[in-house]
Amino acid sequence: MRRSLTLTAFIALLALAGAGRPAMAQFPPPPQAMTFHLGVGDVLASVGKTNAFLVSLGKQARGLKLVPGGTKFAGLTCAGFGDVYKLASVTVLTGPGVFPARVTTKKGKDALALSTAFGLAGLTPWFPPATDAETDRQFWTAANAPHGIQFASEALTAGNDSGLLGAASSAGIFRFRATVPTNVPPGAAYRFLLELVGRTASTDTGLVAFGEQRCFTFVDLVPVDVGVLSRLVNETLSDAYVRNGLATRVTTLIQALDRRDFVEAFEVMAYIIGHLVARTPEHAEPAAARRVVTGVFDVRRGLDFRPATAVCGNGTRETGEACDGVDHGGFTCSSIGYASGTLTCQPSCLFNFSGCVANPVCGNGVLEFGEECDAGAQNSNTEPDACRTSCKRAFCGDDVIDLFEDCEGNNLLGETCKTLGYDGGSLKCDPVYCEYDDERCDEGE
Amino acid sequence: MLVLLLLNLRRVPSRFSPTFLVLGLLVLAAFGDASAIAAERTFVLAPADLVSAPDLFGAKALSRSATLGRTVGLKRGAVRFAKGVCPSLLADPTRRVTRVRLLGSPTGAPLVVGRSLGSGLTNALTLIGAATWSAPASGATRQTHWVVDAPVADSVGFTTVGFAFGDQTGALGKEHASDRALGFRMNVNLSSDPGVGTAELAIAVTTELPPKKLGKPGKRTECIVVASLPPADLPALRALVNAAPLTSVTKNRLNFILNTADTFLARGKPDRAARNVRTFALEVAQRTETEIPPAFAEPMINRANAAAEALSF
Numbered sequence: 001m002r003r004s005l006t007l008t009a010f011i012a013l014l015a016l017a018g019a020g021r022p023a024m025a026q027f028p029p030p031p032q033a034m035t036f037h038l039g040v041g042d043v044l045a046s047v048g049k050t051n052a053f054l055v056s057l058g059k060q061a062r063g064l065k066l067v068p069g070g071t072k073f074a075g076l077t078c079a080g081f082g083d084v085y086k087l088a089s090v091t092v093l094t095g096p097g098v099f100p101a102r103v104t105t106k107k108g109k110d111a112l113a114l115s116t117a118f119g120l121a122g123l124t125p126w127f128p129p130a131t132d133a134e135t136d137r138q139f140w141t142a143a144n145a146p147h148g149i150q151f152a153s154e155a156l157t158a159g160n161d162s163g164l165l166g167a168a169s170s171a172g173i174f175r176f177r178a179t180v181p182t183n184v185p186p187g188a189a190y191r192f193l194l195e196l197v198g199r200t201a202s203t204d205t206g207l208v209a210f211g212e213q214r215c216f217t218f219v220d221l222v223p224v225d226v227g228v229l230s231r232l233v234n235e236t237l238s239d240a241y242v243r244n245g246l247a248t249r250v251t252t253l254i255q256a257l258d259r260r261d262f263v264e265a266f267e268v269m270a271y272i273i274g275h276l277v278a279r280t281p282e283h284a285e286p287a288a289a290r291r292v293v294t295g296v297f298d299v300r301r302g303l304d305f306r307p308a309t310a311v312c313g314n315g316t317r318e319t320g321e322a323c324d325g326v327d328h329g330g331f332t333c334s335s336i337g338y339a340s341g342t343l344t345c346q347p348s349c350l351f352n353f354s355g356c357v358a359n360p361v362c363g364n365g366v367l368e369f370g371e372e373c374d375a376g377a378q379n380s381n382t383e384p385d386a387c388r389t390s391c392k393r394a395f396c397g398d399d400v401i402d403l404f405e406d407c408e409g410n411n412l413l414g415e416t417c418k419t420l421g422y423d424g425g426s427l428k429c430d431p432v433y434c435e436y437d438d439e440r441c442d443e444g445e
Numbered sequence: 446m447l448v449l450l451l452l453n454l455r456r457v458p459s460r461f462s463p464t465f466l467v468l469g470l471l472v473l474a475a476f477g478d479a480s481a482i483a484a485e486r487t488f489v490l491a492p493a494d495l496v497s498a499p500d501l502f503g504a505k506a507l508s509r510s511a512t513l514g515r516t517v518g519l520k521r522g523a524v525r526f527a528k529g530v531c532p533s534l535l536a537d538p539t540r541r542v543t544r545v546r547l548l549g550s551p552t553g554a555p556l557v558v559g560r561s562l563g564s565g566l567t568n569a570l571t572l573i574g575a576a577t578w579s580a581p582a583s584g585a586t587r588q589t590h591w592v593v594d595a596p597v598a599d600s601v602g603f604t605t606v607g608f609a610f611g612d613q614t615g616a617l618g619k620e621h622a623s624d625r626a627l628g629f630r631m632n633v634n635l636s637s638d639p640g641v642g643t644a645e646l647a648i649a650v651t652t653e654l655p656p657k658k659l660g661k662p663g664k665r666t667e668c669i670v671v672a673s674l675p676p677a678d679l680p681a682l683r684a685l686v687n688a689a690p691l692t693s694v695t696k697n698r699l700n701f702i703l704n705t706a707d708t709f710l711a712r713g714k715p716d717r718a719a720r721n722v723r724t725f726a727l728e729v730a731q732r733t734e735t736e737i738p739p740a741f742a743e744p745m746i747n748r749a750n751a752a753a754e755a756l757s758f
Contacts, residue, residue, distance in 0.1 A: 048504030055503060056533035058522025066519050068511035080511070185623075266734040274730035277723065277746065286754055287491070287625040290747065297743045304739075433727075443709075443717070 028183040031127060034223035035177045035302060036190070040137070041170040042219050043090055044082040046194060050217035051078055054117055061117045073117070074103070074110040078215035085198025085213045086164035089152040090174060091145055093193040095125050098147040099216075102195065114216060121218050124190040127179040134307040134319055137172040139163030148195075149176050161201050175305055175319075180223075186231035187291050189220035224302030226254050229295040236288040242279050245385070245403045246272055246292075248393075253299075259336040260322035260329070262303060262350055269296050278435065312349040321349035333357070337369035362391035396434035405434035417441035484638065487678040488646065489755045490629040492588065492621035494672070495542050498650055499523075499531035502670035509573065516569040527569035528562050529669035532652060534619055541616035544651035546594065546602035547584070547631055548669070550577035551647075556598035558649050562667055575647040575671050577636040585758045588628030590615020602649075603629055611662030613655070627751065630758045635676075641684045641744070643673040677751035679703050679710070679718075682725060685748060689741035695732060699725060710756070719756035725749050 051071045054061045065072045070079025081087065093102075096118040099111040130149040133142035139154040139162040151174045153163030165172065180190050193216065200211035222228065230250045237243040249272050256264040273296050280289040303320070310318035315325040323329065323345035331351070333341040339359035344352045358370030365376025373379075373387035380386040385394045385403045394402040401408050407415070407429035415436065417425040422441035430437040503524035510517040518525040523532040534540050548554035551570035555563025580599030586592065594602030605615045617624075635644055649669050656663040675681065686699045706721035726749035733742040 045504070048508040049500070051507045052500050052503030052524060052533070053536070055507070055519055055524055056500070056522060056536035064519075066507070066510060066517070070507055070510070188623075270730060270733045270735075273733065273746065274727055277726045277730050277750070280723070280750065281754075281757075286627070286750060290625065290750055293743075293746060293750075297739060300739050433731075443712070443714070 028181065030182070031179045032182045032227075033131070033177050033179045034190075034225050034227070035132070035175065036192075036221045037224050037301065037305065038090070038092070038174040038176070038192075038219065038221060039170075040087065040165050040172040040174075042221070043087060043174075043194065043196065043217075044165075044167055044170055046217040046219040047078050047081045047196070047215065049219075050121075053121060053218075057117055057120060060120060062113070074113040075105050076103075076110075076114075076215055077213060078217065079213075081196060081198050081213075081215065082165070082167035082170070084200060085211070086161075086166045086201055087153075087196065088155050088164055088199040088212075089150060089197040091148050091150040091195040092130065092174075092176060092178070093148040093195055093216075094128055095123050095193060096121075098193075101147060118193060118216065118218065121193075122191055123193050123218060124180055126190075126192070130176045130178045132177040132319070133175065134305075134309075135172065135174045136306055136308050137163060137165070137174075138308050140172075140174075140308070142174070142176070149178075155199060156197070164199060164201055166201075173305055175307075186235045187222060187228060187295055189222045191218050191220050193218055222298060224298045226250070226257060226299050229292070229299050230254070232292045232295040236291055237284055238288070239279070239283040241403050242276070242283045246276065249275075257303075259331065260351060261336075261353070262322060265303065266300075269300055272296055278433070313347070317349075322351045324349050339369070360391065363389070396432065401434070406436045408434055412436070484635060484680065485632050486635045486639075486644065486676040486680065487752070487755045488631045488633065488644070488674045489627040489677045489751055490545075490631075490674075491627050492617045492624040495545060495629075495650065496534045496617055496619065496622050496624075498648070498670045498672055499652075499668050500533050500535055502526070502668075502672065503531055503533070505671070506573070513569075513572055516565070516572055523666075523668075526573075526669050526671075527566045528564060529558075529649065529667050531650075531668035531670060532666055534617075534652060535622060538619040539655055540652050541613055541618040542650055543608050543613060543616045543653050543665075544594065544602065544604040544649075545629070546597070546649040546651075547582055547600050547633065548575075548647035548649055549580065549582075549598055549600050550636070551575055553580065553598055553600070554647055554669075557600050557602075558667065558669070562649075562669070566669065569669075570647050570671065573671050574645055576639075576644045579634045579636065582634070583632045585630045586628060587758055588615070591628070601631055608662075610660060611653075611656045613653070613663070616653075627754050630755050638680070638684075639676060641681070641688050643675045645671050646674050647671050675748060675751075677748060677755045679707055679722070679752065681748055682722070682745065682752060685741070685745045689737060689745070691737060691741075695736045699728060702728065715756040719753045722749050722753040722756065726753070 047070060054064055054071060054073055061073060067077055067079050096115045099114045100108060103111040103114060128148065129144045133149050135142055135151055140151055142151050155162045155164050196215045196217060198213045233243060233246045233250050249268055253265055253268040256268060273293055276284055276289050276292055280286055306320040307318060310320060312321055312324060315327060317324045317327040317329045325345060328343060328345065331343060333343045333356035338356035341356035344355055346352045360368035360370040362371060362374060363376060363379060365374055367374050371391040372393045374391050375387040378386060379389045381389050382400060384400050388394060388398060394400065396405060399408055401411060407413060409429060412427055412429060415427060417427045420438060422443060425441035427441060428437040506517045506524055506526050516527060520530050523530050532540055546557055548557050551567045554570055555566050582601040584593050584601035584603065586603050590606050591603050592606055594604045607614055649667055651665055651667055653665040654663040683700065683703055686696055702721055702725045706718040709717035709721060726746050729737060729742050729745045733739055
């Protein structure tokens with residue numbers, strides 16, 4: 001009897017657990033660490049955008065007033081940033097829940113007003129601590145701070161103008177990696193809460209003490225990770241041929257970035273953009289193509305970032321460097337996929353792969369270094385888009401009309417100048433891009 | 446005249462002589478005239494641009510309120526510029542755009558919006574640096590349920606098909622905030638060349654709330670914004686090419702493609718011109734990294750794609 005009761009209770013518990021648990025598909029994807037580039041220009045522009053948002057809240061931002069150059073709300077004036085007040089520090093905060101700790105005026109009423117207003121802004125909740133915080137601005141540092149991550153100029157501690165940023169010096173990046181939700185559309189921006197501190201430059205005030213202004217704003221940032229590009233390709237391009245073809249290239253890009261082969265990465269990125277442009281609008285909807293192109297350039301910008309403290313040639317591998325001297329970050333020829341050899345570092349802090357030896361066996365179905373593909377028995381020199389028997393991907397000039405190709409050699413697929421809408425002339429196939437070359441087609445007058 | 450003056454000179458004038466100064470002024474005047482010639486420029490807009498326009502302009506107006514003075518204010522939870530009120534479409538999902546009108550130059554704008562809104566508008570637009578252009582402007586739309594508005598004062602505008610009787614079918618709202626498909630094209634004779642940058646075009650955006658009575662329009666609000674728009678046309682592409690650090694071979698090749706597009710456009714074949722512009726984008730993409738730095742390639746490709754779409758309207 002006792003055993004049967006225990007069994008019944010166990011079954012009931014199982015049933016309850018099952019009933020309470022949503023279906024697997026309903027679970028949101030787990031949060032993921034992503035890299036963001038916060039531009040100095042973005043920071044300065046965020047003041048105006050936030051002010052406009054606060055105005056649009058109407059009665060929900062009670063007490064908001066217009067002041068010259070911006071607004072005053074909850075005891076804080078957001079005006080003249082980059083102009084009268086030069087940027088002295090930027091803190092990326094975790095969300096509106098931090099206001100009670102950071103704004104203690106009026107017995108918490110100001111903090112409540114800010115929490116309410118910014119709570120309506122759709123801020124992205126992210127999970128501290130942020131990592132990899134760096135900046136390419138001289139005289140600025142990055143460090144974890146209470147409720148977020150802070151980028152600060154030396155001016156704050158040195159009591160001078162060191163590093164203060166105005167609208168005229170709006171170049172520069174604050175970079176950080178934060179764990180954010182991933183259940184957003186591909187290429188969508190994440191909205192971060194910022195706390196800005198601005199200071200008047202010493203020349204503005206003469207011997208008078210520095211003027212200081214604190215202000216909360218928000219900024220929309222798209223991650224610069226290649227994962228976003230992968231999602232953009234897979235989720236926004238509707239044509240399966242284009243999508244699958246580019247997805248393969250994105251995989252190649254990811255592999256190149258994994259082994260820090262930036263030269264190949266750059267080539268692949270140019271390829272992706274080129275072929276997307278070539279297929280628009282016939283096979284790629286223009287708005288979707290533009291988003292993917294932007295995604296590629298976002299990744300490219302991410303690779304361009306060099307922290308102000310990084311020095312190529314100091315023997316330590318830093319952000320933006322594949323290697324530095326003998327510091328290869330643990331990479332060897334074999335870890336990258338070569339059979340053997342010695343990996344070296346170029347003076348430009350890029351790997352030199354010429355000392356690596358590849359020993360691939362084409363046709364064994366295993367992708368080895370030196371091979372672009374290997375589909376084993378499926379390798380073919382006659383099937384469109386198949387891996388060729390040389391273990392090279394299908395290419396223009398392989399005598400097969402592949403994806404992204406209009407023609408090959410003299411095979412124009414029956415098209416002529418006339419069928420393309422011209423009055424006559426001689427249609428050719430571009431030997432480099434395998435596209436119709438209509439320069440010799442006649443335009444009737 | 447400059448040539449005649451030079452022919453009459455027996456020797457090169459010294460650097461600070463009056464003759465040299467006169468020559469310098471003449472050269473400046475000659476170039477100044479060239480840049481001041483009005484040229485037809487093309488601008489394209491997507492629903493997302495229109496939906497976000499009040500917020501973007503609100504940000505700009507608030508940031509510049511110190512110099513704009515009483516031209517900018519707050520009214521009913523929105524930014525007021527001149528006498529137009531710009532409620533946010535992103536903050537109020539019930540509010541929708543039903544009409545968009547390009548306003549003439551600061552002096553022509555009041556003719557489009559009428560006396561009540563136009564009072565003080567010239568001064569406001571001058572203060573904020575709105576572009577001047579000469580009439581007539583023209584436009585085209587491929588946005589579903591939208592038509593080109595009857596031109597007022599040789600300007601151009603767009604309305605929903607049912608604008609006159611309050612039918613909001615096709616009106617644009619918050620749900621279009623990420624719709625980047627280009628739906629509206631405007632051609633304007635700009636007085637000055639924006640080069641690789643943007644032109645500040647004054648636009649009146651009519652927004653309205655849902656109608657309370659069947660067959661009658663909802664409450665309408667007129668918002669005047671000054672939007673920073675990059676031209677999407679061949680001169681813009683040429684400016685981008687000329688501003689980029691390219692070898693003469695690359696520059697000549699890209700300019701050759703643009704010249705071909707120009708030729709087709711002059712012959713009244715915009716589709717062929719569009720194909721050439723796409724070829725331009727492709728060639729830029731293929732030369733990115735090797736011949737064209739990515740920071741210069743990106744705007745060229747994006748602008749070329751927009752220009753090709755504008756030509757395909």
